[in-house]
Amino acid sequence: MAKTINIDPVTRIEGHARILLECDDSGTVEEAFFIVNELRGFERILVGMEAHTMPQITARICGVCPTAHHLASAKALDNAAGVEPPPAGKLMRELMYMGHYIHSHALSLYILAGPDLVFGLNGETATQNVVGMVEKDPELTKKGLRIRSLGQKINEVVGGRGIHPVTAIAGGIATKLSDAQYSRLRELTGEAVELVSELVPVTKELLLRLLDENPVLLDKLNVPSWYLGTVNNGKLNVYDGNLRAMDENGEIRAEFATEAYADYLVERAVSRSYAKEVYLDVDNSEHMYRVSTLARMNVVDGMETERAQKEFEEFRSRFGRPCHNAVLQMYCKLVELVYACEKADEIMNNPDLRGESRVAAHFSGGRGVGHVEAPRGVLVHDYQIDEGGIVRGANMIIATQQNTAAINKSLKEGAINLLDGGDDEKMLNGLEFVVRCYDPCLACSTHALGRMEFEVEVTRGGETIRRIRRN
Amino acid sequence: MSSGKIRLNTDWLCDCGGCHVALVDLHEKILNVLESIEILHCPVLTDVKNYPEAEIGILTGSIRTEHDRHAAVEMREKCKTIIAFGTCAVYGGLHGAGLAHSREEIMDHVYRKSPTTRTDTIPDTDVSELAKMVTPVDEVIDVDLYLPGCPPHAHFIFESLKTLIENREPRVTQDSVCGRCTRQMVKGDAAEIKNSLDGVPDETICFLSQGYICLGSATLDRCMSPCPNHGIACTGCAGPTMQILAEPYLDIRSEVSDRMSRLTAIEQDTIKTHMEKTAKTQYAYAMATKMIGNKPTFLIKKWIADVEAG
Numbered sequence: 001m002a003k004t005i006n007i008d009p010v011t012r013i014e015g016h017a018r019i020l021l022e023c024d025d026s027g028t029v030e031e032a033f034f035i036v037n038e039l040r041g042f043e044r045i046l047v048g049m050e051a052h053t054m055p056q057i058t059a060r061i062c063g064v065c066p067t068a069h070h071l072a073s074a075k076a077l078d079n080a081a082g083v084e085p086p087p088a089g090k091l092m093r094e095l096m097y098m099g100h101y102i103h104s105h106a107l108s109l110y111i112l113a114g115p116d117l118v119f120g121l122n123g124e125t126a127t128q129n130v131v132g133m134v135e136k137d138p139e140l141t142k143k144g145l146r147i148r149s150l151g152q153k154i155n156e157v158v159g160g161r162g163i164h165p166v167t168a169i170a171g172g173i174a175t176k177l178s179d180a181q182y183s184r185l186r187e188l189t190g191e192a193v194e195l196v197s198e199l200v201p202v203t204k205e206l207l208l209r210l211l212d213e214n215p216v217l218l219d220k221l222n223v224p225s226w227y228l229g230t231v232n233n234g235k236l237n238v239y240d241g242n243l244r245a246m247d248e249n250g251e252i253r254a255e256f257a258t259e260a261y262a263d264y265l266v267e268r269a270v271s272r273s274y275a276k277e278v279y280l281d282v283d284n285s286e287h288m289y290r291v292s293t294l295a296r297m298n299v300v301d302g303m304e305t306e307r308a309q310k311e312f313e314e315f316r317s318r319f320g321r322p323c324h325n326a327v328l329q330m331y332c333k334l335v336e337l338v339y340a341c342e343k344a345d346e347i348m349n350n351p352d353l354r355g356e357s358r359v360a361a362h363f364s365g366g367r368g369v370g371h372v373e374a375p376r377g378v379l380v381h382d383y384q385i386d387e388g389g390i391v392r393g394a395n396m397i398i399a400t401q402q403n404t405a406a407i408n409k410s411l412k413e414g415a416i417n418l419l420d421g422g423d424d425e426k427m428l429n430g431l432e433f434v435v436r437c438y439d440p441c442l443a444c445s446t447h448a449l450g451r452m453e454f455e456v457e458v459t460r461g462g463e464t465i466r467r468i469r470r471n
Numbered sequence: 472m473s474s475g476k477i478r479l480n481t482d483w484l485c486d487c488g489g490c491h492v493a494l495v496d497l498h499e500k501i502l503n504v505l506e507s508i509e510i511l512h513c514p515v516l517t518d519v520k521n522y523p524e525a526e527i528g529i530l531t532g533s534i535r536t537e538h539d540r541h542a543a544v545e546m547r548e549k550c551k552t553i554i555a556f557g558t559c560a561v562y563g564g565l566h567g568a569g570l571a572h573s574r575e576e577i578m579d580h581v582y583r584k585s586p587t588t589r590t591d592t593i594p595d596t597d598v599s600e601l602a603k604m605v606t607p608v609d610e611v612i613d614v615d616l617y618l619p620g621c622p623p624h625a626h627f628i629f630e631s632l633k634t635l636i637e638n639r640e641p642r643v644t645q646d647s648v649c650g651r652c653t654r655q656m657v658k659g660d661a662a663e664i665k666n667s668l669d670g671v672p673d674e675t676i677c678f679l680s681q682g683y684i685c686l687g688s689a690t691l692d693r694c695m696s697p698c699p700n701h702g703i704a705c706t707g708c709a710g711p712t713m714q715i716l717a718e719p720y721l722d723i724r725s726e727v728s729d730r731m732s733r734l735t736a737i738e739q740d741t742i743k744t745h746m747e748k749t750a751k752t753q754y755a756y757a758m759a760t761k762m763i764g765n766k767p768t769f770l771i772k773k774w775i776a777d778v779e780a781g
Contacts, residue, residue, distance in 0.1 A: 040485070040535075040566040041577035043585065048571075048779050050752040052667045056706050057755060060565045060621065063489020081668075111495070111516075152496060160701035161694075162496060163489045163622050164708070167701050170668055174702030262587050269582045269592040276581075276588060361668045382586070389666055390778065395585050 019431060020272070021415050032411035034404060034435065039274040046394040051077065051363055051385045052170060058381065059164040064107075065399075066164045067100035067155055068374035069381070071239065076381040077170035079259070080368025081361035088355035089172025094239045095185070095347045096158035096165060097372070101238065101340035102151025102192060103162070104375040105333045108439055109203065110144025113330055116433070117206040120213060140206075143199055147337075150192045154344060157181050157188070172358035182354065189344045196341040200311070200334065207331050214327075216417065221437065222324045223410050224248035226280050226289035227298045228402070230373045231255070234301035236339065238373035244299045245280050245289070250322045252299070253282050258371045261380050265397055278402040288405045291377025292439070293332035298322040305346060308339035326410055326437040363389045374399045376439055400438075407438050476509040477636055478525035480550055483514055484539035485566065485605065486532030490557035493622035494529075500629050507636045522549045527635055533559040533567065533759070534606045547612040552635065554616045555608045561619040562710045563759025567605045568751060570759055571775045605759050616641060620693035621708035621756065627693050645713050648687035648705045651696035656680060661735040664745050667704060678704045679731040684746065686753065689715055689726040710757045719766055723753060750774040 020033040042061055049057060055073040059066035071093055078085060085093070109117075110133075118137050133141040152162040158173070158181075159165025167174045177185075225248055232241035243261065245254040256264055266286055267276040279286035289295075298321060303309040312335050319328060347353060365387040371380040377399030384393030414434040415427070483491055491514065497504060508527075512519045528550025534540055547553055555561045563570075569577060582593050608614055618631055634641045649656075654677045661682030672678060678685035678699065685704035687696070693709040707723065715721045728742035746753050750771055757763050758771050 039577070039581065041569050041572070041581060042566070044572055044577045044580040045566065045568045047580075048751045048775055049755070050666060050749050053706060053752055056703070057565065057752075060487055060489070060708075063487035063492050063622070066487075066489065107492075107495070149496075160697040160703065163492050166698050166703045169703070174667075175674060265587055267585060267588040267590075269588060269590045269594060271592055271594055271596040274594050276590075278587075358671065360670070363668075389668075393586075395587060397587065 019411060019435070021411075029412055029415045032408050032415055033272055034407045034411060043394045043396060046383075046391050049391050051080070051383060051389050051391050054381075054383065054391065055168045056164070056166050059166075061396075063163055065100070065104060065374045065376065065379075067097055067159065068372055068379050068399075070159070070165050070168055071097055072370050072372045072374075072379045072381040074168035074170065075240075075258075075370025075372065076368040076383050077361065077363075077370070078368070079370055080366055080383060080385050081170050081363055083171050083359050083361045085172035086356050086359055087352040088176060089357040089359075090240075091347050091350055091353045092158050092173040092177065092357055093168055095344055095353070096155050096168070097239050098340045098344035098347070099151045099154025099156075099158065099162075099188075100165075101375060102337060102344070103148050103155060104151075105337045105340065106144055106148035106151060108375075109330060109333055109337070110141065110148065112439070113436065114141065114144065116436075117203070117210060117330075120210065140199075140202055143195055147192060147195045147199065147341075150188050150195070151340070154185060154188050154192070157185055169358065169361075170363075171361035174358065176357040177354060186348060189341070189348050192341045193345045196338055197307070200338060203334055204331075207334070211327065221326045221410055221413065221434065223326065223406055223413060224322075224324045225406050225409075226253075226282075226287045227295035227322060228280060228289050228291050228378055229296035229299040230371070230378065231300050232304075235304045236296055236300040236302075236336075237304065238296075238336075240372075243371070243378065245282060246299045246322060247287070248322065248324070250298070254280075258380065259369050261369065261371065261382075261397065265380075265402075267397070267401075273404070275401045275404055277405045278397060279405070288409070289402065290406045291399055291402045292329060293336055293375075294323065294326065294329050295377065296373065297332045297335065303335075303339055305339055305342035307342055308335060311335045311338050326406075326434070329437055329439060363387070376400055377402055403438050407435065410434050410438070476507055477527060478523070479508050479510050479527045479529065480512040480522055480525040480546060481510070481514070481529040481531070481556075482512060482522075482542050482546055484530060484532030484542060484560070484608070485535035486557065486559045486564065490531035490559075490622045493557075493625065493628065497625050497629060500625065504629070504632055508632065522546060525550045526552065527632075528553045529556045530554070530560050530608050531557045533563045534608060534611050535566075540611055543608055543612050552615045553608075553612065554618055554631070555614045556618050557623060558619045558621040558708060558710055558756050560608045561617050561760070562757040562762075563605045563607045564621070565755055567757070567759025568755055570604055571751065571772055607760050610761070618693065619691060619710045623693045623709070624695045626695060644692070646692045647712050648690045648692050648694065648696045648699065648709075650692050652677075652687055652699040654678070654699055656734060658733070659735055662737060664737060664742065672702070674702060677734065679727070680734040682735055682737065684727065684731070684742075684749075684753070686723060686727060688730050689723045706755065707753070708756050710760075711763065716762045720768065722763070722766055722769060723757075724750075725768075747774045748778055751778070 021029050022031040024030050055070045058073045059070040061069050114133050118133050156162035160167045227246045230241045231244045242255050247253050264281055266279045266281045269276045280289045303312045363385045367384050369382045379399050380397040382395040383391050386392050411434055414430055511523045522545045528546045558564045578593050631641055656677040657680050659680040665682045672681050683704050686707035687705035690705050690707045691709050691712050698705050724743050724746035728739045731742050732739035
């Protein structure tokens with residue numbers, strides 16, 4: 001009789017997500033499942049609401065990446081109304097988004113994954129948090145917190161609010177920038193550019209040390225897959241561009257506009273999780289693929305800004321193309337953090353930023369599709385809107401959902417190696433680390449920010465054989 | 472209280488995580504708070520697994536699953552003062568709109584009718600069954616303090632934590648979003664209701680005066696009014712004002728239609744009917760609370776069904 005190992009993040013037992021390992025009689029892991037255990041049903045809830053409020057409403061899908069939903073939604077409305085925002089409207093949206101990227105990547109690097117960097121993977125659990133980090137490395141922690149804060153404030157000045165921004169509407173941004181807002185943004189972006197150049201060398205050193213100290217994980221987390229990310233003239237652009245698909249050998253196999261997403265992305269519901277899996281349908285077969293920072297670094301040919309291009313070149317010469325290692329998501333975030341700061345600064349220097357920020361938009365019935373690169377990957381909003389401006393249908397492809405199949409595969413690889421070691425604590429830390437490498441934004445499908453606490457249950461034929469708990 | 476600090480637990484139930492990001496968003500002020508508060512259980516910041524005894528307990532999100540219910544009860548037992556934090560905890564929040572639909576309808580829509588889904592599978596193994604309803608926290612446990620907002624602005628979070636640290640009675644302001652809105656309320660001649668995309672609203676004049684529905688006058692200020700001051704009409708995300716909650720025959724649509732009809736040339740009944748037709752938008756954040764749901768004239772399910780029937 002096969003046995004089942006069940007891992008629950010304890011604070012989320014019935015609520016949200018857990019890990020299930022299915023072993024055969026010899027104890028070898030046959031299948032691993034990252035199970036999302038919550039559904040809020042937004043695609044149904046949105047039907048019947050007024051379309052013009054979608055950017056404000058859908059931001060609430062996720063408090064961790066609200067700006068991504070806000071902008072994907074506004075772009076879907078532009079598309080439905082058949083309008084293009086004026087240059088200032090587009091630039092303001094991008095500026096807001098760069099603020100969000102700075103906030104999100106810094107939160108991820110310095111608060112959520114920060115303890116792994118500062119303490120290593122097998123540090124004392126009790127001190128592995130941001131409070132412990134302040135004591136161990138006050139300089140890095142304070143700068144990390146500061147840059148996150150700057151990003152959130154940039155987002156807030158342009159978006160009206162940091163969490164759940166409101167200003168993007170069909171046709172652009174509701175109001176143009178005032179002089180006071182502009183000079184405040186100057187201060188914020190200027191400081192961010194300075195701070196990121198101080199943060200890069202020290203963060204990179206910590207990342208490389210982490211990789212050196214954990215060769216096994218590095219070796220075992222090489223999961224070949226396809227990748228999907230957004231490019232604009234071949235370069236990274238997280239706000240706008242075509243979707244580019246690359247296979248596991250690094251060949252570019254498709255590049256398509258947002259409107260064609262349904263021809264390429266296939267959702268598959270699974271019986272044991274509320275999150276649907278997504279596959280790329282290219283050349284009449286379906287392929288497992290990944291999105292997020294690593295995927296973006298793989299598909300793009302280069303970066304739009306100078307320092308980020310330098311960091312990108314260094315990354316690529318170190319790790320190649322395609323790079324299949326999930327651990328390197330953190331390194332990729334650092335490259336994108338540099339990009340976001342530089343790009344924000346570049347937008348501030350663009351005279352078009354101060355122009356009119358919106359054009360009139362009207363829904364005469366039809367469909368609207370929009371996408372952005374959320375910090376954690378491709379995010380698509382697709383609405384059917386009637387002549388009265390009411391949403392009649394809604395479909396969304398969420399970033400984290402697209403990585404589920406790859407997370408399962410990485411967990412399986414990780415578990416096979418870690419289970420043999422016989423060290424429970426090490427296995428728990430290792431599996432948790434595997435999940436965290438993918439940085440699943442579970443608020444979109446559920447949520448599990450921060451360090452997860454695990455309980456492992458080993459059962460055979462429904463009977464519990466042992467229970468492992470990390471505390 | 473070995474450190475002499477006030478102990479704080481927080482936990483999130485069914486929500487988007489934004490309220491916990493809002494705590495991190497106290498920015499530099501978080502360091503002031505940390506001088507007086509010891510954070511124990513907190514899903515974003517610490518690794519504490521159980522619920523230790525604490526003076527303050529912050530609960531964000533609404534109750535959806537057995538897990539949520541269990542966490543709320545545990546927090547109540549261990550914390551002296553419980554704060555229902557954020558609109559979801561206080562009123563049920565946006566996903567409370569799920570109440571208008573059956574579980575089967577939601578599952579069918581997400582797993583069968585989605586244009587990109589090629590399977591015909593409904594998740595039913597190893598997942599918990601969806602709860603029928605989303606409920607605000609105080610329908611499960613006693614709540615001492617309410618701090619709505621989606622999320623509440625740092626100003627209100629800091630104020631409330633400060634009063635608790637200093638052991639003072641919290642000062643509860645009852646202003647509506649109009650209080651901090653810089654637009655002028657004037658009598659205008661708008662004859663038709665507009666949506667936010669019809670024309671470009673004047674930035675200095677009240678949205679209602681110009682014929683745009685704005686929920687500011689019916690919504691409690693826990694946000695510092697960023698929306699109307701950034702060109703966007705209030706969508707009511709912090710929930711209704713105390714006046715509306717307390718009076719059975721007052722309601723979001725009665726309050727807004729009354730005020731708007733005085734400021735325009737539009738009949739109150741026309742506005743009221745329009746708001747019923749767009750009820751899913753107007754009541755998006757607060758429809759799951761009994762404080763609204765039990766009002767005798769509140770027929771949300773009927774209004775939504777009528778619109779969906781076309």
